[in-house]
Amino acid sequence: MSLCLLLAGLLPLTGSLAQAQSVDERLESLSRAEREYVGRHCLPKEYEEGAAAYRDCVSTALDARSTRASVIFDTLSFDDRYALQEVCAERESTGPDGGDGRMQACMDEQISRLVDAPEPTTPDPGALTPSERRDLADRCTTASNSVAAYRRCMLDGASDVALPGAMANVDGSPAVSSTAEVSTAEFSSADNSVVDPPVIAAAELAPPSESVIELAQAETTDTLPETDVSPALEESIAAPDSDAAPSGAPLTNEEPAPNDDPDSDESIATGNETSVASDSPDDAGLPPPDIRQRASDALARLNLTIAGLKGIERVVLGTAVALPLLLIAAWGLTRGSRARAAEARRYEDSLSVRNHQLSNRLREKTGRHTGDSSYPDEYDDRQAALTGDAAALPDLFDDREHHTARGGVDVPSPEPMQRAKSERDLDVTLDATLPNDIAGSASVNDEQGVPVDEGDPLDDVVGEGFAGSLDTSLDVRKGMPSKDPRAADRETPTTSTADSADTSAKPSPVTVPLSAFGRWIESNDERRRLELAIEFLIYWMAYGDERYDPETRSRLLADGGNDGDPHDLIKRRVLEQDINAFADTVRWLQRNANELQRIQILDLLMVLLVSDRAMSPLQNTLLRYLSDAFGLGDATLEERHEVAFGRPMSTLPRVDLMAWWNRVSEDELLRWDARTVMQLDPLDQYRSQLGLPMDGTLDEAQIVEGFRWAARRCHPHRFDALGDRERSLAERQYSKFEEARDRLLGVTA
Amino acid sequence: MRNLFARFGIDGSDISHLERALADSAVQPADMTPAEVEEVQTLLSGVERRKHLSRLHLQYQAIAASIDTLDGADACDSHRWRKRIVEFEVESGERPHSP
Numbered sequence: 001m002s003l004c005l006l007l008a009g010l011l012p013l014t015g016s017l018a019q020a021q022s023v024d025e026r027l028e029s030l031s032r033a034e035r036e037y038v039g040r041h042c043l044p045k046e047y048e049e050g051a052a053a054y055r056d057c058v059s060t061a062l063d064a065r066s067t068r069a070s071v072i073f074d075t076l077s078f079d080d081r082y083a084l085q086e087v088c089a090e091r092e093s094t095g096p097d098g099g100d101g102r103m104q105a106c107m108d109e110q111i112s113r114l115v116d117a118p119e120p121t122t123p124d125p126g127a128l129t130p131s132e133r134r135d136l137a138d139r140c141t142t143a144s145n146s147v148a149a150y151r152r153c154m155l156d157g158a159s160d161v162a163l164p165g166a167m168a169n170v171d172g173s174p175a176v177s178s179t180a181e182v183s184t185a186e187f188s189s190a191d192n193s194v195v196d197p198p199v200i201a202a203a204e205l206a207p208p209s210e211s212v213i214e215l216a217q218a219e220t221t222d223t224l225p226e227t228d229v230s231p232a233l234e235e236s237i238a239a240p241d242s243d244a245a246p247s248g249a250p251l252t253n254e255e256p257a258p259n260d261d262p263d264s265d266e267s268i269a270t271g272n273e274t275s276v277a278s279d280s281p282d283d284a285g286l287p288p289p290d291i292r293q294r295a296s297d298a299l300a301r302l303n304l305t306i307a308g309l310k311g312i313e314r315v316v317l318g319t320a321v322a323l324p325l326l327l328i329a330a331w332g333l334t335r336g337s338r339a340r341a342a343e344a345r346r347y348e349d350s351l352s353v354r355n356h357q358l359s360n361r362l363r364e365k366t367g368r369h370t371g372d373s374s375y376p377d378e379y380d381d382r383q384a385a386l387t388g389d390a391a392a393l394p395d396l397f398d399d400r401e402h403h404t405a406r407g408g409v410d411v412p413s414p415e416p417m418q419r420a421k422s423e424r425d426l427d428v429t430l431d432a433t434l435p436n437d438i439a440g441s442a443s444v445n446d447e448q449g450v451p452v453d454e455g456d457p458l459d460d461v462v463g464e465g466f467a468g469s470l471d472t473s474l475d476v477r478k479g480m481p482s483k484d485p486r487a488a489d490r491e492t493p494t495t496s497t498a499d500s501a502d503t504s505a506k507p508s509p510v511t512v513p514l515s516a517f518g519r520w521i522e523s524n525d526e527r528r529r530l531e532l533a534i535e536f537l538i539y540w541m542a543y544g545d546e547r548y549d550p551e552t553r554s555r556l557l558a559d560g561g562n563d564g565d566p567h568d569l570i571k572r573r574v575l576e577q578d579i580n581a582f583a584d585t586v587r588w589l590q591r592n593a594n595e596l597q598r599i600q601i602l603d604l605l606m607v608l609l610v611s612d613r614a615m616s617p618l619q620n621t622l623l624r625y626l627s628d629a630f631g632l633g634d635a636t637l638e639e640r641h642e643v644a645f646g647r648p649m650s651t652l653p654r655v656d657l658m659a660w661w662n663r664v665s666e667d668e669l670l671r672w673d674a675r676t677v678m679q680l681d682p683l684d685q686y687r688s689q690l691g692l693p694m695d696g697t698l699d700e701a702q703i704v705e706g707f708r709w710a711a712r713r714c715h716p717h718r719f720d721a722l723g724d725r726e727r728s729l730a731e732r733q734y735s736k737f738e739e740a741r742d743r744l745l746g747v748t749a
Numbered sequence: 750m751r752n753l754f755a756r757f758g759i760d761g762s763d764i765s766h767l768e769r770a771l772a773d774s775a776v777q778p779a780d781m782t783p784a785e786v787e788e789v790q791t792l793l794s795g796v797e798r799r800k801h802l803s804r805l806h807l808q809y810q811a812i813a814a815s816i817d818t819l820d821g822a823d824a825c826d827s828h829r830w831r832k833r834i835v836e837f838e839v840e841s842g843e844r845p846h847s848p
Contacts, residue, residue: 510817540811544804577807579839583815590818618804624828625812631823652828655802656751658792669797 024301026062038062051308083150084110086141110147128158510587517573518584530593531725532566534601536585537626539574541609544618547674548575586629596721598630603640604722607713607730612645612691612706616672617653624652644713645691686740703744710737750809752836753789753802756781809837
């Protein structure tokens with residue numbers, strides 16, 4: 001399509017260029033003198049009116065030459081034209097002030113007189129042999145001072161040789177045809193004889209009588225109108241002119257200027273004069289054409305052509321010139337983009353290799369599968385999923401910006417990398433000081449004592465509001481039937497794998513529920529089980545950090561909550577710290593949730609309960625264990641953490657070591673406590689929700705950036721393997737982040 | 750991880766009990782050096798530290814209760830959990846931190 005449009009646009013330019021080329025070609029066909037004349041005549045028009053006017057001028061001149069003037073000149077017999085040139089050249093060279101005007105005047109005069117002269121019809125000059133004709137022409141040229149006299153001389157001479165007594169045609173009827181025929185025949189023979197011109201004695205031919213000539217001129221009218229020349233005549237005339245020289249003509253290297261235009265225009269005649277001179281033997285003495293000059297002329301013509309282009313033509317020409325450049329530029333950009341893409345692929349491959357290496361190391365250490373990091377990143381389609389302000393802020397979900405702003409998800413910034421290394425060093429140190437303990441397990445959240453916990457994502461629901469809010473958010477399907485949870489609650493577990501104290505033994509995984517809670521979960525319908533198990537884990541992690549309403553806790557522990565309410569049952573089990581219920585929940589998820597669901601369960605826990613830079617030791621430990629139990633491994637968990645928060649996850653906490661605590665600031669310690677955060681100023685709570693600094697002035701970019709990360713974590717596509725209930729929880733969390741952003745930006749009161 | 754509460758024979762959930770136990774110089778685990786005991790006492794003297802330690806104790810007990818999940822074909826063991834939970838394994842049905 002584009003090509004067609006381009007071609008369509010190029011058509012006018014092509015026509016214009018073709019026209020310019022045609023004019024140029026026609027100019028090239030002229031002699032140099034003619035071209036110079038045309039230049040002198042038409043260049044002023046070009047400067048005054050533009051290149052188009054120049055072309056028109058040249059075309060007009062050439063057309064006029066090819067019609068009116070050329071009709072007269074070209075229809076002359078070769079002998080007449082030769083005589084015309086000879087006579088005028090003689091006069092010009094002998095005149096007092098030779099020049100273009102004299103030459104033109106001479107030719108005009110001679111043509112005028114020649115037209116009025118009688119045309120020779122008989123005798124047939126073709127009857128003469130070439131040598132005879134050449135001698136006769138030489139004699140007549142010498143003896144005649146005009147073309148008319150030359151013609152009559154030739155007629156007389158021919159009559160004397162072939163048809164004695166033959167007279168010139170005095171009735172004024174055109175005899176051009178016969179003359180042309182003679183000329184054609186003449187040149188046909190001349191082609192064969194020009195190499196060896198015969199010599200004829202001038203005395204054999206008598207000069208024409210001037211009186212006869214004058215008489216003929218007096219009685220002859222103009223019998224050669226332009227329109228009387230038939231195409232056949234033109235053809236018959238043109239033939240010999242094109243490639244033959246007259247017999248005995250003193251022209252050496254070119255034909256006798258068949259295109260020299262004896263136009264009435266004096267300027268044109270001037271050019272003819274020069275052309276004739278160039279056709280003369282003197283032309284051999286001209287200096288060779290200067291290549292530079294020709295190039296300059298060509299460049300000048302090109303400039304004129306370009307300058308003469310009109311608006312659309314210029315546009316098309318510009319397009320034609322620019323298109324290759326654009327293609328080259330596009331090619332360069334494409335190549336650069338491909339190079340960048342290839343580099344990115346190489347980098348991703350290296351990351352993949354890194355992850356696989358890590359997984360392999362873990363597999364070697366544990367002898368088990370450590371999980372694969374091939375979880376598809378569904379963030380690409382993030383914009384269409386969120387509604388409301390999320391849709392109005394599509395750029396907030398640009399992963400790459402986040403990665404760049406936070407040192408990269410895939411490429412941890414030097415600071416966290418250095419920090420991780422430092423933590424490992426600390427771990428080694430701690431291991432050396434801890435007999436009978438485990439190497440590689442200590443961790444800190446900030447090696448330099450800088451607070452890394454700046455808030456809690458659920459600060460606004462901790463304490464008084466936490467339990468109720470979480471209950472409400474989890475009760476999106478409240479009223480769904482459950483199968484007698486109280487009855488299940490009254491059941492007691494039969495056995496537990498916790499009975500085993502032999503850590504070297506590897507008992508087979510438990511495949512049946514060991515607690516009443518586990519059996520209760522399985523008693524629900526299949527669609528409901530996953531929701532209940534996830535809900536239990538949410539409460540387990542939240543309540544583990546004491547994010548519950550004390551009154552609700554007391555009520556639930558006292559009377560078991562609302563009868564038949566599965567949420568109350570779950571909360572009560574959690575508040576009772578039923579580790580067997582926890583174990584059964586983990587087992588059930590391990591057996592029944594697929595890998596993607598297990599990954600998204602971890603994501604959901606982080607979204608709902610973990611705030612940026614505020615992962616408590618309990619959360620860290622629990623997430624790491626669940627990741628292992630779910631078959632995902634540390635590599636996948638840390639990858640998910642980096643995707644969610646843009647920074648590496650702290651290593652496994654060692655809260656039993658004072659050295660570990662020494663690297664945790666009091667401020668950080670304080671911020672792990674959601675209840676403490678709930679007592680802060682509302683704006684500080686919003687800061688903590690978005691992971692923003694708690695002190696100092698915030699600019700808009702910081703707030704938006706913090707919201708970007710928080711909103712990204714809540715993206716529904718990150719939970720598409722879970723149910724509507726879990727996605728609804730994430731969306732509610734997103735709304736809280738929105739509110740925090742708006743309040744901090746001052747959008748809402 | 751060390752179960753400091755168990756080593757000192759104290760109930761982590763009962764702050765008053767803990768304080769009394771820490772103040773009692775006679776309470777000293779046999780497998781701990783005086784320096785280690787002093788370190789633990791320093792650690793447990795902090796309310797926030799003690800609180801988080803208590804919470805972690807529960808999690809390790811829960812992990813111990815579900816450690817069999819790591820025996821599954823698709824499970825991982827990135828942190829050698831079995832060794833970490835040695836001091837936190839509880840009897841079946843026991844709820845050590847139940848109110």
